[in-house]
Amino acid sequence: MKALIPYKKKNAKSRLSPALTLEEREEFVELMLREVVSSLKEAGIREIDVLTTPDNGVPGDLNVNVVPSEYDLNEAINAYLEQESRPIFIIMADLPLVRAKHIEDIVSRTEDVVIVPGKGGGTNVICIKDPSNYHVKYYGPSFLNHCNIAKDRNCTVHIYDSFMLSTDIDEPHDLVEIMLHGHGNSQKYVTERFDMKTGKARARINVSGDA
Template sequence: MKALIPYKKQNAKSRLSPALSIREREHFVELMLRDVVGSLREAGVSNIDILTTPSNGVPNDLGANILFSEHDLNEAINQYLETISEPVLIIMADLPLVSPMHIKEIASIDKDLVIVPGKGGGTNVLFIRNPRKFYVSYYDSSFLRHCMIAKDMKQSVHIYDSFLLSTDIDEPNDLVEVMLHGHGLSKVYVDSKFGIEGNGKSRARLELLQ
């Protein structure tokens, strides 16, 4: 099994701007990426591809394959799927609450497609057993579209419903979930900024945003 992580760092997570500066956000998304890669490796996934654009700096110490594309997300991923002949797990880089157990459970489900919905109707994780028999259509309510695509292409589907995997970190409120349920570098960072031991002014600012 391969894993693919779409990744954007430059000007990332603008909706977190009330709580974090642009430099803080760019640092934070890198920490979330490291957490996702770490969980994949602990789950036994060693073949990891990171899909990004040349303008996004990807750390070179992750031991992952860096793939560059100037296409939009859907076109880039669909071109990628055309080249893959083994099961692939597509997981977003802003899911630091993912655990190795989640990944193992998803990969063990005997269906053509496993979909993890995100809050608001997005798609946070896709496990595609036959990549050349599926295509993606992200943005907006992509969860429902992916279900329809699977139906049209006669692919069996399992919906993996998980609070932790549905929680992509987009809004200031989501930072609280990292403090409560996180387990990696992103939790250490958020705790240092907003936790009990963190900066009092930052913590007060986050509380005002709740």
């Protein structure tokens, strides 16, 4: 089993700009990448490829393989899959709530494809047993895209339902989930910068300018 992590650091996470500066966002996405890599290694996945454009620096101390690509996300991943014969675990870099147990559960499944849906119809993880019989189609309702691709390829599918893995960090209100459920340096980074506001409905972070 190999893992593939698509990663973007340069000008990352513009939707977090109400809460974090560009420099802070770029630092934060690197911390989230570290959490994902750490959980993969704890789960026993030692061969980890980080797919990124050449201008996105990947820290050398992570001990991962950097796969540079100028293609867009779908083209880059599909070109990668065409060259692989071993099972591939594709996981997004903005999932700091992931734990090793989630990864162990997913890779132990016997289905051809395991899909973890993200918020709003996205796809946060795909575990593919036979890369030669599958391709990806991110953007838009990618969860439905990936289910339909599996159906068209006669692949057996398991939908892995997990709050922790469905929580990608894109918007300022997502940051509270790291404060509540996170771990490691990404949680420390958020808790040092924000206070948590609680009310009758739900907890949220206190962003500058909030009432």
